[in-house]
Amino acid sequence: MPVIVQDKKFTAAGEIDYQLDVMSAAVGWFGDTLLTNGALYPEHAAPRGWLRLRLLNGCNARSLNFATSDKRPLYVVASDGGLLAEPVKVDELPVLMGNALRCWWTPATVNLSIW
Secondary structure: OEEEEEEEOEOOOOOEOOOOOHHHHHHOOOOOEEEEOOEOOOOOOOOOOOEEEEEEEOOOOOOEEEOEOOOOOEEEEEEOOEEEEEEEEEOOEEEOOOOEEEEEEOOOOOOOOEO
16 A cells, blocks of 8 residues: 655645745755645555555655554565565654655554554
């Protein structure tokens, strides 16, 4: 299941406000709202058991740190460089801009968040 996280800034009319200025060109553009798969607070009904997630940091300049709301571990199985020799258990998963990691996760209940 792809999980694409981006930060965006919106105008009062709800349109994306992407005004590039000298400072943004120098250090990168930061939004004030996080979207997942293009939506605010999305939900997905997944079957019970292990989920294979593809976590992609789609932010322009912001690094992200993924963790689960129930503190259950993620098991990283691949990066942009390919499959790992064996799964790596992590409690938090930092992902830099434009990078993707593939991991396995088994939620304890159906209503949990990855953030």
